[in-house]
Amino acid sequence: MSTFRRIKLVLATATLAAWCVSALADPHAASRVRAFAKLPDWSGIWQSTVWPLGISGRPPGNEAQLRSTLQLIRRPPYNAEWAAKYDEAMKDTAALQVRNATFKVCTRSFPALMEAPWMFQVAVLPEETLFIFENGQVRHVYTDNRKHPGENDIWPTPLGDSVGHWEGQTLVVDTIARTASEPLAPRAWASMLSDRAHFIERVSQVDPNHLRDELTIDDPVSLSTSWHITLEYTRVRELNRIIPADCNENERNPVVEGKMIITNP
Amino acid sequence: MGLLLAVSTAVGETNSRSRVRAFAALPDWSGIWESTTRAQHNLLSGRHPKGEAGLRSMLQLVGHPPYNAEWEARYQQALQNAPPSARTASARKTCSRAFPAIMESPFIFQLVVLPEETLMVFETQQIRHIYTDGRPHPRDEDIWPTRLGDSTGRWEGETLVVDTIALMREPIDPRAPFATLSERAHFTERLRRLDSDRLDDELVIEDPVALAHPWRVTLHFHRVTGLDRLIVYDCAENDRNPVIDGKISIAPTP
Numbered sequence: 287m288s289t290f291r292r293i294k295l296v297l298a299t300a301t302l303a304a305w306c307v308s309a310l311a312d313p314h315a316a317s318r319v320r321a322f323a324k325l326p327d328w329s330g331i332w333q334s335t336v337w338p339l340g341i342s343g344r345p346p347g348n349e350a351q352l353r354s355t356l357q358l359i360r361r362p363p364y365n366a367e368w369a370a371k372y373d374e375a376m377k378d379t380a381a382l383q384v385r386n387a388t389f390k391v392c393t394r395s396f397p398a399l400m401e402a403p404w405m406f407q408v409a410v411l412p413e414e415t416l417f418i419f420e421n422g423q424v425r426h427v428y429t430d431n432r433k434h435p436g437e438n439d440i441w442p443t444p445l446g447d448s449v450g451h452w453e454g455q456t457l458v459v460d461t462i463a464r465t466a467s468e469p470l471a472p473r474a475w476a477s478m479l480s481d482r483a484h485f486i487e488r489v490s491q492v493d494p495n496h497l498r499d500e501l502t503i504d505d506p507v508s509l510s511t512s513w514h515i516t517l518e519y520t521r522v523r524e525l526n527r528i529i530p531a532d533c534n535e536n537e538r539n540p541v542v543e544g545k546m547i548i549t550n551p
Numbered sequence: 552m553g554l555l556l557a558v559s560t561a562v563g564e565t566n567s568r569s570r571v572r573a574f575a576a577l578p579d580w581s582g583i584w585e586s587t588t589r590a591q592h593n594l595l596s597g598r599h600p601k602g603e604a605g606l607r608s609m610l611q612l613v614g615h616p617p618y619n620a621e622w623e624a625r626y627q628q629a630l631q632n633a634p635p636s637a638r639t640a641s642a643r644k645t646c647s648r649a650f651p652a653i654m655e656s657p658f659i660f661q662l663v664v665l666p667e668e669t670l671m672v673f674e675t676q677q678i679r680h681i682y683t684d685g686r687p688h689p690r691d692e693d694i695w696p697t698r699l700g701d702s703t704g705r706w707e708g709e710t711l712v713v714d715t716i717a718l719m720r721e722p723i724d725p726r727a728p729f730a731t732l733s734e735r736a737h738f739t740e741r742l743r744r745l746d747s748d749r750l751d752d753e754l755v756i757e758d759p760v761a762l763a764h765p766w767r768v769t770l771h772f773h774r775v776t777g778l779d780r781l782i783v784y785d786c787a788e789n790d791r792n793p794v795i796d797g798k799i800s801i802a803p804t805p
Contacts, residue, residue, distance in 0.1 A: 319575040327566045329667055393676070409663050409670065413581055416663065422676035424783075432779060443783055455565070527689075528680060530697055 321412035326455045328408040331522040332497055337403035338520075345403070357515045358401050359474040368478075368508040375476035382475055391472045393423055395444035396464055397485060398471035400499055400517050407528055408497070415450065415457055420531040427459050434462055442466060442481060453488075461485040480507035495521040573666035578709045580662040580669075583775040584750060586655055611768045612655050612724040616732070616756075619763040629729035645725045647675050649698040650715060651738060652724040654752060654770050661781050662750075669704065669711055674784040681713050688716055696720070696734060713740040733760035748774040 336355045337345055345352050353359060364372055376382070394402050399419065409416040417425040427450040434440060434447050446464035450457055462484055470477040483505040492498050497519040504512050566574070588609045599606035607613055618626055648656045653673060663670040671679040681704040688694060688701050696719040704713040715738040723730045736758040744750050750772040757765045 315575075315579055318579060319571065322566060322574050323571045324565055326564065327570060329665070409665060411581070411663065411665075416670075416672065418670065418672070418678060422678060424672055424676065424678065424781075426781060428780065435780075445783065447780075526686060527682065527701075528678075530678075530699065 318412050325410045325412070325452070326491060328410050328491060328497065331405050331407055331525055331528060332519040333405045333522050334401055334403065335518040335520050336401060353473065356401060356471070356473065357517070358398055358471040359477070362470070362477055362479070362503075363509055363511045363513050365508065365510040371478075372476050385475050386473065389472055393421055393444065394472065395468045396425065396446050396461060397501060397503070397515075399423060399425070399445065400487075400501070401471065404531060405522055405525070405528060410457075418528070420528050422530060427457065429457070434460075444468065446485070455490060457487075457489040459485075459487040459489065461487070478508070479503070479505050482507050570666050577664045577666065577706070578744060580664050580744060580750070583659050583661055583778055583781055584772045585659045585775050586657070587771040587773055588655065588657075607726060610655055610724065610726065611770065612652055613727040613730075614768075616723065616730050616761070617763050617766050618761060622761040626729055633729065647677050647698070648725065649721045650679070650700050650718060651754060651756070651768075652722075653677060653679075653699070654740075654754070655724065658784060659775055659778075659781065672781065674781055676783060681711070683711070688714075700738070707741075710741050710743040713742065714738070715740070732756070732758045732762075735760050748776075 336352070361372070362368075393399075402419070402421075404419045404421050404423075406417050406419040409418060413428065413430045415427045415429060417427070423445065425445055425448060427448045429450045429452060431451075432449060434449055440447060440463050442463050442465040444465050446461045448459050448461040450459040452458070463481075464479070464483055464485070466479060466481040466483070468478075469475050470479065483503060486502045486504075488500040490498055499517040499519070501515045501517060502512050503509065503515070588606065599609075601608075616622075616626075647653075648658070653675075656673075656675075658673045658675045658677075660671050660673040663672060667682065667684045669681045669683060671681070673679075677699065679699050679702060681702040683704045683706060685705075686703065688703055694701060694717050696717050698719050698721065700715040700718040702713050702715045704711055706712075716736075718732070718734070718736055718738075720731055720734060722728045723732065736756060739755045739757075741753040742750060752770040752772070754768045754770060755765050756762065756768070
């Protein structure tokens with residue numbers, strides 16, 4: 287055997303021995319590393335393709351163009367009873383205009399958060415996947431087989447409760463217990479769902495720089511059919527870290543007479 | 552066909568070998584943690600059993616900073632001029648905290664240890680990002696003060712050494728409204744796990760403008776065993792703690 291082969295053999299044996307020792311010392315750690323090795327790497331910063339924000343903080347084009355690309359502000363496939371409620375609310379154009387002109391939203395509920403202008407990171411761990419948004423909101427998607435809490439231990443929250451599982455490299459997310467009193471999205475003030483709304487997402491990486499979230503919304507109380515929406519995200523290349531979006535306390539966007547404005551530098 | 556294969560390979564890739572090796576070398580700090588000062592609070596009332604005085608006796612960041620003569624004089628002046636209400640701050644309702652106060656706050660948090668960074672995810676929707684992949688702090692023209700500052704770190708064995716700068720000039724703790732630091736304050740932390748259920752954070756605060764010498768504080772954390780997930784702490788909008796006459800109150804049990 288050549289010296290080179292002997293060295294390789296010794297190194298391989300040492301590596302195997304070290305791995306065995308660490309596995310025996312903490313079998314949880316070894317299985318955790320094995321689980322991590324099977325997961326995709328979605329590190330980096332992502333943002334919705336609807337919001338390619340420039341230096342002004344505004345999307346290109348006007349409000350009408352923005353609205354044409356937002357999917358969650360579209361009319362949900364309501365059943366007759368909820369369609370009537372929706373149409374009634376949409377008739378109150380004065381109220382809707384006031385809300386549109388004055389809203390300043392520092393956080394969003396789910397699913398609007400997934401179509402928000404805020405950048406986010408995705409941290410994929412064996413136990414859970416976290417969607418960490420620049421405004422501080424975090425979606426925890428538990429992927430270690432833990433269940434939704436029992437009925438006595440769960441209550442509605444803006445982001446609901448999410449559990450998930452991996453189907454290959456696709457993260458399948460199941461979300462319930464979203465606060466029903468919130469509109470589906472800012473700009474869709476008349477769009478509501480019941481407290482029985484149920485959300486399934488299939489999140490996957492379509493290429494190195496794009497993520498896709500295929501969202502299906504079911505609600506036996508308000509919807510006549512399942513509502514299917516596909517949300518797209520692109521990798522942010524210009525930043526090397528998430529900067530907290532300080533929505534309430536900043537000197538650039540004071541709210542004057544109920545409207546958020548942008549001050550000059 | 553070759554192109555399709557190349558694309559599917561790129562998309563379907565799992566973590567790279569180097570990333571897995573880096574992950575394997577890191578400690579597993581997963582789970583939920585809380586400051587040991589919080590552990591003594593009554594779970595239902597949310598209050599310390601020995602009241603405000605008992606709580607203050609345990610908090611380290613409400614202590615007297617080792618100011619230099621100039622800042623000490625300012626500090627004493629502020630204490631003398633403050634109305635009693637400001638000194639006791641009985642109507643305070645703090646939904647978030649700046650660093651370093653957040654490390655001694657009642658808010659529980661998760662630690663997410665990744666090869667590129669360690670995240671401290673607090674129930675208040677505040678997140679500390681500690682970059683451990685060698686990236687430096689942003690340059691002067693790209694950095695500005697924030698409530699949690701900018702943190703980079705490195706691993707010394709199983710100890711996470713964190714370097715934090717660029718803090719906004721806020722009181723060091725909500726209960727120490729007159730204790731501030733200059734914008735040149737610099738924080739070094741050494742976080743390590745003592746055993747499976749306890750973490751320590753040895754914090755050194757240096758400030759060439761305000762402090763006469765480094766201020767050393769050790770913060771203690773332990774694992775939360777009663778919860779299996781982090782529940783968002785909805786401080787601003789909840790029906791249990793209405794603010795009445797400027798004071799936070801606890802609504803009667805339904």
